[in-house]
Amino acid sequence: MIPQPKFDLGQHVYAVTCNRVGKYANCTACNSKKYILINKESFTCPKCRGSGSWYTGEEVRHMLAANGFIGKISIEAYDQKYDRPNTIRYQLDSTGVISGILWDEENLFSSKSKAMEAILIRNKNHEEEDSD
Ligand SMILES: [Zn+2]
Numbered sequence: 001m002i003p004q005p006k007f008d009l010g011q012h013v014y015a016v017t018c019n020r021v022g023k024y025a026n027c028t029a030c031n032s033k034k035y036i037l038i039n040k041e042s043f044t045c046p047k048c049r050g051s052g053s054w055y056t057g058e059e060v061r062h063m064l065a066a067n068g069f070i071g072k073i074s075i076e077a078y079d080q081k082y083d084r085p086n087t088i089r090y091q092l093d094s095t096g097v098i099s100g101i102l103w104d105e106e107n108l109f110s111s112k113s114k115a116m117e118a119i120l121i122r123n124k125n126h127e128e129e130d131s132d
Pocket of ligand 1: 027028029030031032033034035045046047048049050051052053
């Protein structure tokens with residue numbers, strides 16, 4: 001059976017993506033002032049080299065990536081005997097319809113508030129994973 005897409009052609013949707021972004025901590029030597037005082041003279045903080053913070057690694061953050069109108073729906077459906085998952089992907093006018101980004105159905109939402117809600121939940125789940 002051919003799976004039915006959740007969204008329709010021409011529908012306006014919001015796309016969520018996840019990126020690896022740098023994590024920074026405030027400098028504890030200069031309290032992020034970027035300089036330290038030695039005998040009342042100001043020097044660039046040797047710990048953070050004047051940046052006020054330093055890189056502590058990467059984290060996965062979900063975020064709003066785009067919004068636009070659905071211009072193309074691609075359904076890849078397999079017969080049961082191949083035991084492969086079906087996929088439904090969408091292309092938006094804002095990110096390219098003839099050639100462009102293919103958005104998985106699970107990353108599209110019919111409203112900005114639904115997308116933001118999903119972002120909060122997904123980011124929270126990552127924070128819980130990170131703290132293990
Ligand atoms: Zn510093």
